[in-house]
Amino acid sequence: QVQLVESGGGLVQAGGSLRLSCAASGRTFRSYAMGWFRQAPGKEREFAAAISRSGGNTLYGDSVKGRFTISRDNAKNTVDLQMNSLKPEDTAVYYCARSTEAIATMTELAYDYWGQGTQVTVSS
Numbered sequence: 001q002v003q004l005v006e007s008g009g010g011l012v013q014a015g016g017s018l019r020l021s022c023a024a025s026g027r028t029f030r031s032y033a034m035g036w037f038r039q040a041p042g043k044e045r046e047f048a049a050a051i052s053r054s055g056g057n058t059l060y061g062d063s064v065k066g067r068f069t070i071s072r073d074n075a076k077n078t079v080d081l082q083m084n085s086l087k088p089e090d091t092a093v094y095y096c097a098r099s100t101e102a103i104a105t106m107t108e109l110a111y112d113y114w115g116q117g118t119q120v121t122v123s124s
Contacts, residue, residue, distance in 0.1 A: 002026045002113040004096045009118030012086055016122075020081040022096030022115060030074040033099035035111060036081045038092035038120075048094070049081060050104035059104045063089075086122045093117040 008020040020036070035050035049070035050059045058070055067086075072079040079096060097111035 002028070002098055004098065004113055004115035006094065006096050006115045006118040009094060009120045011121045011123065014086060014088055014122055014124050016086050017082070017084045018086065018120060020083065020094055020096075020118060020120070022079045022081075024077045024079070024096075024098065026077075029077040029098075031102065033101055033104045034070075034072060034079040035097045035099060035104070035106075036070060036079075037095045037097060037108065037111075038090075039095070039117075040089075040092040043092075045095070045108065046092075047106040047108065050099070050106060051079065052104045053102045057104050059106055061106065083120070086120075088122045088124045090122050091120060093119050 003025040005023045033052050036048040037045050039045040047061045051070045055072050069082040095117045096115040098113040099110050
């Protein structure tokens with residue numbers, strides 16, 4: 001069983017930065033790609049970023065490209081999401097997820113384990 005625990009969410013002003021972190025249990029962390037998704041109130045869950053198992057390849061959703069950076073530390077079983085130049089429309093619950101694949105993917109169905117989410121609120 002894999003457990004994912006997100007941290008780092010909070011309230012920030014527009015233009016500010018936040019760094020989310022996801023800690024994963026288990027010994028298979030380095031075998032799978034990881035991703036971050038987000039869900040705003042009244043909207044469907046949206047892909048934000050993904051990283052391959054080695055960390056060598058990354059993918060970003062169009063709405064966060066150029067502002068967010070995903071990274072991972074396989075020695076610590078963590079995956080982070082650095083969020084810069086935040087906008088009010090970035091307000092959402094952010095979820096960490098583990099993929100069933102080694103390569104980075106934005107396909108939600110490819111993810112089998114999910115964290116409980118962390119709230120990010122960006123004020124204007």
